[in-house]
Amino acid sequence: MSEKPADYSLTNGFESKTPFLIGVAGGTASGKSTVCQKIMEKLGQQQKEQTDRRVVCISQDSFYRSLTPSERVRAERGQFNFDHPDAFDDKKLLAILKEILAGKKVEVPEYDYVTNSISDRSHTIYPADVVLIEGILVFYFPEVRDLFHMKLFVDTDSDTRLARRVPRDIMERGRDLEQVLNQYMNFVKPAFEEFCLPTKKFADVIIPRGADNLVAIDLIVHHIWDIMYKKRPRVNGCNGFDEDGR
Ligand code: UZR
Numbered sequence: 001m002s003e004k005p006a007d008y009s010l011t012n013g014f015e016s017k018t019p020f021l022i023g024v025a026g027g028t029a030s031g032k033s034t035v036c037q038k039i040m041e042k043l044g045q046q047q048k049e050q051t052d053r054r055v056v057c058i059s060q061d062s063f064y065r066s067l068t069p070s071e072r073v074r075a076e077r078g079q080f081n082f083d084h085p086d087a088f089d090d091k092k093l094l095a096i097l098k099e100i101l102a103g104k105k106v107e108v109p110e111y112d113y114v115t116n117s118i119s120d121r122s123h124t125i126y127p128a129d130v131v132l133i134e135g136i137l138v139f140y141f142p143e144v145r146d147l148f149h150m151k152l153f154v155d156t157d158s159d160t161r162l163a164r165r166v167p168r169d170i171m172e173r174g175r176d177l178e179q180v181l182n183q184y185m186n187f188v189k190p191a192f193e194e195f196c197l198p199t200k201k202f203a204d205v206i207i208p209r210g211a212d213n214l215v216a217i218d219l220i221v222h223h224i225w226d227i228m229y230k231k232r233p234r235v236n237g238c239n240g241f242d243e244d245g246r
């Protein structure tokens, strides 16, 4: 747990409107999104309607800033550094997280990796008990970092990450092999070492092997469940979960 857990307290129970904010950082293709998905699945939230969800997940990719026309040209040639902190609109991320912490409903834009820009679609994030924010640099910006009640770092070997990143970029993000490898060597790897890896020290929990580490995910889920359970009113002695809390 963070030493300064913002204004969240387990003792403020059900009356609290403050969601429990969890930051999930780690290198590219480390399994951040999968770890978040597994956390949500294990909590049995995935099937629920948006408005019903007590655990939601937001990606830092939604907070890439819009590019200037010349940056756009560089991006199309694979010469723009999307792994540098300057590529993000950290003020917008901070403002949205503050609204979430205030219990407000927010609109989060969707990012399109094919056009390298925010699309005109967005999704509504309704007030929740637990909000996960995943991204390569979620612990980089001090003001953002200080908002998290719990910080997880997904620690997966670089070769494993590269082996996952190559097919993902080709199949899902419309790139070719040469472009992917150039971008990795010129931007992704150096920026990981300079900006992402040093933020591991801020983590409360480091998850080795990423999403394969079911024991770590289980421990985290139990902790989250504990928070949800404590905040949930008991109706006729039923807390809405199975006996084992899943
Ligand atoms: P994850 N990224 C793109 O490939 N294109 C974009 O338009 C915006 C971002 C990549 C970015 C980073 N790097 O490494 C990765 N590049 O998305 C982060 N190049 O996403 O954490 O899911 O790997």
Ligand code: MG
Pocket: 032, 033
């Ligand atoms: Mg991702």
